Amino acid sequence: MDEATQEQIPAVLNPEDILSRLQAMRHSCGPSEDALIGFLLDNPEVSSHATIHSLSHAAFVSPATIIRTCKRAGYQGFKDFKRAMLLACAARNAQLTEMQEGILPQDSVNVIVQKVTARTIRAVEDTARLVSLSSLMTCSQLILTRARIGIFGIGESQLVAQDLKAKLLRINLTCNAEADWHNQLLIAKNMTETDLAIAISYSGMTPETANCAHEAHRRGASVIAITSEPVSSRLAKESDVTLQTVRTEPEVRSGALTSRMSQLQVVDMLYTVCINTDRDRLTKIIIANSIKKQSDAASAVS
Secondary structure (H helix, E strand, O other): OHHHHHOOOOHHHHHOOOHHHHHOOOOOOHHHHHHHHHHHHOOOHHHOOOOOOHHHHHHHOOHHHHHHHHHHOOOOOHHHHHHHHHHHHHHHHHHHHHHHOOOOOOHHHHHHHHHHHHHHHHHHHHHHHHHOOHHHHHHHHHHHOOEEEEEEEEHHHHHHHHHHHHHHOOOOOEEEEOHHHHHHHHHHOHHHHHEEEEEOOOOOOHHHHHHHHHHHHOOOOOEOOOEOOOOHHHHHHHHOOEEEOOOOOOOOOOOOOOOHHHHHHHHHHHHHHHHHHHHHHHHHHHHHOOOHHHHHHHHHHH
């Protein structure tokens, strides 16, 4: 697709929006709808070619549940919904092929820049659609009212943890984000009901991070999970509140590319909501904590 054609297509018509929308709907749906959405997300190819009766039989839900879910997702009926699923599967398969191939040997620097930029923009847009506004508010209140904050993450997620720690220190919050996992576990085990754990994991299945969340929860601390799997992952089950990031990386990754951008975006959203919740007081703290650069000091003297 050329650039001119892309500009003519509104973002809301992105065919893969249906997959993001279904994932987001799981936060507020009943057991039957949740079972159906889980089946649709796990078997999108099957769902895109099924009849309403065969889908009902395969997902163990009633046709009425299917129709209701289609309408909640913004479609007039099952026919429109199935067409959107078919387009989503085609788009996802094309993306998966591109992700598996990665940057090709013949790609110019310009093509590499375009590929990385396109993936990043898509991750940012999808994150904005997926994140729960009520969860952001709940998490900001937890951050601002808990005595101590422990931030947990391994590998690339540890970089995001360090970024969040730096932000929270700017507003004079007591927090820690140890790089060593054993120290992370010790922090989790020393938490109490007055503390808050923030656990970051792309898959939600990183055992070290999930173990820290479990230990913190077991000791009465509140737990926030930042993950792309906000329902079924082990980390989600150990948390009180989840903030969802996009799931765009293949199972075997050469590096956390778009997933890290999504995590950082959620951290930025969360920090900004915190600032805006107590704007006057926290702004004064930020100003007081700002470190003057040498050139600023020299200007002040002169």
